[in-house]
Amino acid sequence: MSMQSNEHLEQVRRDGFTIFEGVIPSDEVEDVRASVFETASRFFNPQIRAELGVTNVRAFINHNQSFVPYVADQCMMGVLNGLFGPHVRISFSSTQINDPGNPRTVWHADWPFNQNNAGHIPAPYPDFCIHVTTLWMLSPFTKENGGTLIVPGSHRTNINPTADMGVDPVAPYPSEVLVTGKAGSVIMFDSRMWHAANHNGTNEPRVSLALRYAPWWLNLDVLRPDSDDRKRMVDEPGAKESSVPLVKRDVFDSLPTDVKPLWRHWVEPAGDC
Numbered sequence: 167m168s169m170q171s172n173e174h175l176e177q178v179r180r181d182g183f184t185i186f187e188g189v190i191p192s193d194e195v196e197d198v199r200a201s202v203f204e205t206a207s208r209f210f211n212p213q214i215r216a217e218l219g220v221t222n223v224r225a226f227i228n229h230n231q232s233f234v235p236y237v238a239d240q241c242m243m244g245v246l247n248g249l250f251g252p253h254v255r256i257s258f259s260s261t262q263i264n265d266p267g268n269p270r271t272v273w274h275a276d277w278p279f280n281q282n283n284a285g286h287i288p289a290p291y292p293d294f295c296i297h298v299t300t301l302w303m304l305s306p307f308t309k310e311n312g313g314t315l316i317v318p319g320s321h322r323t324n325i326n327p328t329a330d331m332g333v334d335p336v337a338p339y340p341s342e343v344l345v346t347g348k349a350g351s352v353i354m355f356d357s358r359m360w361h362a363a364n365h366n367g368t369n370e371p372r373v374s375l376a377l378r379y380a381p382w383w384l385n386l387d388v389l390r391p392d393s394d395d396r397k398r399m400v401d402e403p404g405a406k407e408s409s410v411p412l413v414k415r416d417v418f419d420s421l422p423t424d425v426k427p428l429w430r431h432w433v434e435p436a437g438d439c
């Protein structure tokens with residue numbers, strides 16, 4: 167592992183997060199931002215936008231591949247391999263577009279720690295990193311457009327504010343930190359980290375991608391449409407959980423060699439159309 171990856175790895179373990187600068191070069195990121203925003207605009211759901219002011223397009227890789235050349239960034243992969251060993255997988259690839267005026271969201275930890283979702287590890291959960299969230303800053307993250315709110319160190323607690331633990335999920339937290347950064351940077355954090363989207367007080371959307379990573383040994387099937395785990399845990403009881411569409415076969419076939427291993431567990435079976 168490179169010295170740089172090692173330092174990032176130590177930060178993730180100690181503080182719960184780290185920031186990689188220039189993952190998308192500064193002279194390329196504007197094109198990626200424009201492309202992602204243009205594609206995501208086709209999915210805008212006025213109802214959802216009115217309520218939340220955030221646009222999440224699931225399995226975004228199926229609709230736009232402008233970010234793909236950067237996904238297997240060597241330094242980031244070094245950290246993921248340090249946390250999980252080889253055979254890392256991408257579990258989610260969604261847009262996270264925070265519209266002008268979007269309100270601050272609740273403190274939460276991501277899948278599989280959000281206690282309100284069907285697929286969750288019940289609190290108190292063990293002190294072990296099993297899933298990683300990355301937010302790709304396609305717009306600069308600033309104080310004005312919200313950035314991302316985190317509680318450093320919260321990844322070591324065995325519960326989060328999605329459970330009834332006496333923390334008001336909508337109130338500022340005493341040790342909260344606002345993460346900002348240049349466009350092209352990526353914040354990586356242990357998915358147990360308490361975090362929230364912040365109010366975007368500008369007239370521009372804050373465009374980002376949320377890519378999440380898992381080790382080969384973490385069962386993702388509750389997210390897989392039509393899987394038996396999903397039927398048992400979500401469909402039959404009528405419970406709530408994200409669903410992640412499979413990667414279309416032609417999209418997968420077009421991926422670069424170093425990116426294919428990240429998605430090969432989640433591809434439409436050959437012959438499906």
Ligand SMILES: O=C(O)CCC(=O)C(=O)O
Pocket residue numbers: 262264271276301313314315361362363364376
């Ligand atoms: O938009 C943000 O800054 C936070 C996103 C978030 O809460 C998430 O990806 O779970």
